[in-house]
Amino acid sequence: MGKEPVRVLVTGAAGQIGYALVPMIARGVMLGPDQPVILHMLDIPPAAEALNGVKMELVDAAFPLLKGVVATTDVVEGCTGVNIAIMVGGFPRKEGMERKDVMSKNVSIYKSQASALEQHAAANCKVLVVANPANTNALILKEFAPSIPEKNITCLTRLDHNRALGQISERLNVQVSDVKNAIIWGNHSSTQYPDVNHATVKTPSGEKPVRELVADDAWLHGEFIATVQQRGAAIIKARKLSSALSAASSACDHIRDWVLGTPEGTWVSMGVYSDGSYNVPSGLIYSFPVTCRNGEWTIVQGLSIDELSRKKLDLTAEELTEEKALAYSCLS
Amino acid sequence: MLEGLDSFEKKSTRNCVFISLVFEKMEYLVLLQNGLVVLLTIAFSWKLITYMWGSLKMEKEPMKVLVTGAAGQIGYAIAPMIARGIMLGPDQPVILHLLDIAPAAEALKGVKMELLDAAFPLLKEVHATTDVTEACKDVNIAIMLGGFPRKEGMERKDMMSKNVPIYKEQASALEEHAASDCKVLVVANPANTNALILKEFAPSIPEKNITCLTRLDHNRALSQIAERLKVYVTDVKNVIIWGNHSSSQYPDANHATVATTNGERPVKELDTNDHWLKNEFINTVQQRGAAIIKARKASSALSAASAACDHMHDWVLGTPKGTWVSMGVYSDGSYEIPKDIIYSFPVKCEKGKWSIVKGLKIDEFSRAKMDATAKDLIDEKEVAHSCLN
Numbered sequence: 001m002g003k004e005p006v007r008v009l010v011t012g013a014a015g016q017i018g019y020a021l022v023p024m025i026a027r028g029v030m031l032g033p034d035q036p037v038i039l040h041m042l043d044i045p046p047a048a049e050a051l052n053g054v055k056m057e058l059v060d061a062a063f064p065l066l067k068g069v070v071a072t073t074d075v076v077e078g079c080t081g082v083n084i085a086i087m088v089g090g091f092p093r094k095e096g097m098e099r100k101d102v103m104s105k106n107v108s109i110y111k112s113q114a115s116a117l118e119q120h121a122a123a124n125c126k127v128l129v130v131a132n133p134a135n136t137n138a139l140i141l142k143e144f145a146p147s148i149p150e151k152n153i154t155c156l157t158r159l160d161h162n163r164a165l166g167q168i169s170e171r172l173n174v175q176v177s178d179v180k181n182a183i184i185w186g187n188h189s190s191t192q193y194p195d196v197n198h199a200t201v202k203t204p205s206g207e208k209p210v211r212e213l214v215a216d217d218a219w220l221h222g223e224f225i226a227t228v229q230q231r232g233a234a235i236i237k238a239r240k241l242s243s244a245l246s247a248a249s250s251a252c253d254h255i256r257d258w259v260l261g262t263p264e265g266t267w268v269s270m271g272v273y274s275d276g277s278y279n280v281p282s283g284l285i286y287s288f289p290v291t292c293r294n295g296e297w298t299i300v301q302g303l304s305i306d307e308l309s310r311k312k313l314d315l316t317a318e319e320l321t322e323e324k325a326l327a328y329s330c331l332s
Numbered sequence: 333m334l335e336g337l338d339s340f341e342k343k344s345t346r347n348c349v350f351i352s353l354v355f356e357k358m359e360y361l362v363l364l365q366n367g368l369v370v371l372l373t374i375a376f377s378w379k380l381i382t383y384m385w386g387s388l389k390m391e392k393e394p395m396k397v398l399v400t401g402a403a404g405q406i407g408y409a410i411a412p413m414i415a416r417g418i419m420l421g422p423d424q425p426v427i428l429h430l431l432d433i434a435p436a437a438e439a440l441k442g443v444k445m446e447l448l449d450a451a452f453p454l455l456k457e458v459h460a461t462t463d464v465t466e467a468c469k470d471v472n473i474a475i476m477l478g479g480f481p482r483k484e485g486m487e488r489k490d491m492m493s494k495n496v497p498i499y500k501e502q503a504s505a506l507e508e509h510a511a512s513d514c515k516v517l518v519v520a521n522p523a524n525t526n527a528l529i530l531k532e533f534a535p536s537i538p539e540k541n542i543t544c545l546t547r548l549d550h551n552r553a554l555s556q557i558a559e560r561l562k563v564y565v566t567d568v569k570n571v572i573i574w575g576n577h578s579s580s581q582y583p584d585a586n587h588a589t590v591a592t593t594n595g596e597r598p599v600k601e602l603d604t605n606d607h608w609l610k611n612e613f614i615n616t617v618q619q620r621g622a623a624i625i626k627a628r629k630a631s632s633a634l635s636a637a638s639a640a641c642d643h644m645h646d647w648v649l650g651t652p653k654g655t656w657v658s659m660g661v662y663s664d665g666s667y668e669i670p671k672d673i674i675y676s677f678p679v680k681c682e683k684g685k686w687s688i689v690k691g692l693k694i695d696e697f698s699r700a701k702m703d704a705t706a707k708d709l710i711d712e713k714e715v716a717h718s719c720l721n
Contacts, residue, residue, distance in 0.1 A: 053627030061638040062551035162451035177453040238442030249450040
């Protein structure tokens with residue numbers, strides 16, 4: 001008749017990204033047009049009314065694939081039986097806040113959510129952390145949910161990946177769907193390294209390297225990187241709000257490719273638990289190029305890394321190591 | 333065979349046989365050759381045909397979709413839905429035209445940036461502008477979200493006087509610059525009357541092409557029944573929203589059905605509490621907008637955007653068999669509703685055209701409600717026209 005519904009948890013669901021994300025999930029953008037879903041929406045008590053409003057709207061939209069909605073402020077109820085968890089909730093950085101302050105607030109949140117997920121989520125639950133600092137929040141989650149397979153805990157760098165593709169497509173005046181295989185290395189922060197050394201563009205005469213077509217290494221090593229790194233700030237400047245639409249859309253892409261597989265010959269960027277590939281320290285959540293198949297991601301191995309890239313890969317790894325130390329200091 | 337012949341005859345016969353054999357062989361060879369040529373031609377033509385077919389099937393021509401008021405809440409919700417193919421189908425490329433007023437230019441730019449950042453495969457171009465002419469150019473579909481919102485303490489006349497000039501201006505722009513056969517959906521309130529003004533000031537746009545959104549109320553009605561009967565919303569169909577997208581709308585479940593294990597049954601039969609259908613159900617649907625505002629401290633954007641996609645999707649791609657939907661359309665006098673207003677009726681859609689479902693029985697209760705909302709629309713029309721003088 002129809003597939004069994006999949007339970008998808010969205011934390012921080014009453015916020016901006018949640019509001020953009022839930023209709024996408026309910027329409028099948030995340031898991032496919034034939035996959036029924038049951039949404040679990042979680043937020044903190046001050047947001048309970050707003051959360052109920054979102055639930056009402058989801059009901060009002062009469063989505064064919066949406067088989068149920070659970071709107072709750074109780075983390076146990078939120079996590080029970082979920083197959084997919086999108087962690088949008090976190091403590092946002094306020095003006096004047098030090099990094100340590102943001103870190104300490106988020107570390108406690110992710111520690112408690114880790115326990116709840118470990119105890120109540122379905123086996124093999126796939127987790128995507130979006131809330132910043134995404135990589136380190138994901139790392140804390142991993143460390144306090146030891147029975148969740150480490151391969152199942154990831155963070156979002158697909159937004160930066162998609163931004164990189166968009167910038168190249170604008171530069172070359174081609175369709176974004178003709179550009180592929182950019183890489184975002186490292187931390188979803190301003191030290192991320194957007195790398196198009198292995199990216200290609202589909203042309204009438206076959207696939208050509210981006211580097212060759214752009215023919216402007218200075219731009220690729222300078223403005224291109226800066227634009228992608230700082231795009232989040234540019235959106236805030238224009239909208240007076242942070243990117244919700246594109247973040248939500250990228251979260252859907254991240255999960256969809258993870259669950260349904262990447263297209264042949266294409267890789268994507270995901271923040272995943274490092275196994276030491278490319279001389280990146282293990283024990284961090286670090287963004288790598290990955291392909292996905294049968295619900296599992298695999299790091300693309302054997303890509304050549306030039307000197308410039310090496311420096312950048314190491315710089316962002318360093319930042320992540322520092323963040324990890326800072327996070328741990330908050331736990332003591 | 334050759335025994336009874338003399339040597340010359342033998343030779344010539346042998347030669348003849350030889351030659352005929354050669355000829356036979358040649359015939360075979362020619363046959364073979366011809367055969368090969370035919371085969372090769374077929375193979376080549378096949379490759380040519382499949383290549384041409386492949387490049388024909390490559391991609392549809394993009395459709396141009398205008399969204400006015402695109403920097404606002406509903407715009408932010410609807411833009412990714414359109415870009416993902418929810419409005420026009422997963423294989424229909426789109427070009428988005430986003431329009432808003434000058435004060436919103438920066439925010440509009442931010443939306444355009446995000447649409448680029450999302451790397452949507454179907455989104456071929458985005459034009460973000462504050463110039464109405466540029467925005468309307470060659471558009472096939474126009475979703476009018478922009479309008480003057482009702483502020484606290486505003487009278488109906490005030491709201492009308494602000495919106496009438498907006499829709500008059502946009503009517504001219506659409507008429508002059510949109511593609512012929514452009515399909516228009518007005519969402520901004522007062523939706524029905526804004527659509528009517530648009531129709532009156534764009535006389536060369538076919539009147540059938542100007543509609544307003546009542547699909548949101550229709551979807552709300554379906555889900556209220558689904559909740560009441562504890563079924564999935566996909567099992568409920570054929571409610572009707574009659575009239576004005578306002579508190580005078582009439583949500584009618586008299587002809588609605590539910591899919592059960594015993595086949596399709598009328599909703600009325602399964603929910604014997606006529607009282608609920610005639611009272612609470614109607615009130616809940618009529619006032620749902622206010623309930624959302626109370627909970628969210630903002631009006632419904634997510635569900636409005638989704639319903640707008642449904643409205644346009646079904647209009648362009650057709651309603652499922654046996655199912656109708658509600659659309660605010662130019663009244664032709666059906667069901668004794670006055671002509672010359674935009675009134676929500678039950679419609680089916682096929683080949684890009686809607687048609688009112690005829691012949692449904694209207695009881696006394698319904699008749700009164702349908703007339704009340706028609707009167708509401710006549711009143712609005714008068715207020716709107718008075719603003720034009």
